[in-house]
Amino acid sequence: MPTRKTQTYCPNCRQPIAVEFEQVFDTNQNPEAKNLLLSGQANLLQCPFCKYQGPYSTPLIYHDGQKELLLTFVPPELGLTRDMQEKTIGPLITQVVNALPQEKRKAYLLQPKTMLTYQTLLETILEADGITKEMLQGQQQRMNLIQRLVNTTSDEALTENAKQDDALIDREFFALFSQLLSNAAASGNERLARRMMEVQQRLAEVSSYGKQVMEQQKEVETAVATLRELGDQLTREKLLDLMVDAPNEIRVQAYVSLARGGMDYQFFQLLSERIEHARGPEHARMATLREQLLALTRSFDQRRESQMEQIRQFINAVIESGNIPEVIAQNANAIDELFVGVLEMELDAARKAGNLDRSGKLQQVVDVIEQMSAPAEEMQILNALIEMDDDAARQSLLEQMPPEAIQALAEVLAGVMGQVEASGDAALTQRVEMVYKQVLKYSMRMNLRK
Template identity: 40%
Template sequence: MAKTQTMCPRCHQPALVDMRQLFDLNTDPQAKQILLSGNYNIVHCQNCGYQGAVPSPLVYHDPDKELLLTFFPPELGLPVNEQERMIGPIINQVVNALPLEKRKAYILRPQTMLTYQSMVEKILEGDGITKEMLDEQQKRVGLIQRLLTTSPDAIADVLKNEEPLIDAAFFSILNRLVEASLMQGDQRSARALAGVQKAALEETEFGRNLKKQAEETEAAVKSLQEASKQGLTREKLMELIITASSMTQVDTLVSMARAGLDYTFFEQLSTKINSTNGDEKKRLEDLRDHLLELTKEIDRVMQEEIANARALLDKILSETDIEKATEAGLDSMSDLFVELLRQEIQSARQLNDMVRLEKLQKIAGVIQKASAPPPEVQFIELLMSLEKPEERLKAMQENAALITPELVSLLNNIITQSEQQQNQPPEALEAIKNVYREVLKFSMEQNLKK
């Protein structure tokens, strides 16, 4: 992005902004996320402290969906011919970056979006997200905002009146808002949102069911962990499943221990069924039928995921630019893809297929780089691994450039999240608090020296 001089909307003094007008997925796989986030063309005025977006022409290009969209902010007040003059060179960048074989007819017919919102809706529509779906989401966001300004004694009444909106989407939005607040260091908003979440879990039917399912899932996980300490056998797994207090617990156990439900397991279960009678026999027969259907569905989904991982790997390997293709597919990669990649690398080595091995290693390199924690997180992990305060002080002195307000805020957020986790060991929480205090002290001393 080029540095562009503009005028601060508040004090009208010159200010610099990293101006971005082209969002091309052909050259930048993250372009869509950046555009939809709105985190671009932000001016930071050094004179008055103003921070806000600068209106600018925008061009969005997605070659896979054959989308070429343009938007010109009406507040710029320029005539159509002047708009075309400004947009034209940006579109030329799109065309020039495309290989000849990928220059299709849609490039000649860019779609003009009259509003920024219509551009966002068009982009999301390409992902299968309709305007109706966006409207439904906005209703839930509006309800959350309303609940945040409602007095505590009136929240239950609001939730009761708006109960049809309290569903999985509502809680998903709430969770994302809580996470975003914690990441930004806004603990006040995080606590307020957590209060809304608690009320929704207690005061609505969907919330109470969700809470109950979460508790049953947690109980199933704990029972499986306890059984695994002594070595998990088919007999122990069968006993856990048979004595589970709900189908939620049964489904959780099966999803976590699918490998244990093999032919021998069902053979042993059938033997147990044949040794019973009456209502208990009928219950176990129904349970067996459920387990068979559930394992069949799990296997189907697994095979589908494996096929998708294989298709993605083949697609990346067929591209000329392996690294670029890998970056474009990062969001679609799962643990299964990584495991498949590992197997393919091992196979290529055994077959001495150096050409394929080189391509596969390029993919692995991009994934490793993308999955590596940011330098700040790596530095926190380093500090946590050092036992003595003098060792941590030396590490901070050697990495003084990393001791920033953002690092202090990140440590504070980690402490807040750890305190909210009931199963967090006290010694681990105290250790991160010690690191936070030492980093804060070091930061303050550095500021005083400046």
């Protein structure tokens, strides 16, 4: 929905200022509407005189057609009577309804839910995504812990704080920590980014979850190295040997995630034959392994199918958005190998069905992604740095780059770090982290020379 403009007074210095604001946040019209609200970037008032920044209070509605969610909110500080509230909200709801095709106008649109506070509005949106108040409280606790840890002045204090709140230092904690670290680096706050990297490394060493992850990473790295060494010589028989000889369950899980394609009917038939020929304890161990592998592959397939279904829903939202290039650009981080694979399947299915309208839009998505996939100069340099095994060679390349290119490279790396960590590729994560540290140090030295 288009933004509106009005004039108001700065609540801090009382100077008259112009403000742009939105009142309709409809995910059907703008897939980023939810993120805009949740990020706190919606309807921000910025005073050019005293530099004050804060929310601009205005009635608004939020609509998510897929979840059949229609929420209204009128800030209490506006002091509107019930009649005035209805007269203000009514036209906004009409905008939402008129933007929907007739077949999607359902009963929930006649019963919008009134939110008494802005916080309740945000919590209701998140609860529709399965995020409860308890989860939000947990995230706030993790945020507070991160702040305490970063502000500690000694390694002893850091270790003690980590041990006291060991239960909070989990997967969600490290994901949040990595995001905040990327934000600090991207904003140019090198001192904070360097400190956070130190804390992150220490937490990996002293926290229970960190130790577990480091152990898992070692097992994954070993599994990756083993499969790479076999290369084209990897057969079902050799893959089965690796499973049988795996020293622990983590290694087995790593092999399943890395080589699921080879674990087909013939693979399990080979395993069944070995079980038939085994005797005593070995027979029981092999039978247990079969049940374990069946459970792991089933879980892997279920997760993959869930991911593919989410991708299909996202693809449908993209082609219905009316602005495919913009939506793809806004969600570039969601484009990965699995996304491209699902997109190709959807395009093939549309062509076979003779659905020219859908296939045309899907082809447009393909074209936009191909244009975006052309490596930018920063990505070409980053790839070159990652491939280099020698610190001196990387340093030489960095010294040939102008200062603005170093800054651009640091920003690209900040985003890449989060993506690589989420991929679970421990070996690649280690190499990217090594490059990231070297670029960050070089960038800081450049800034000190200014």
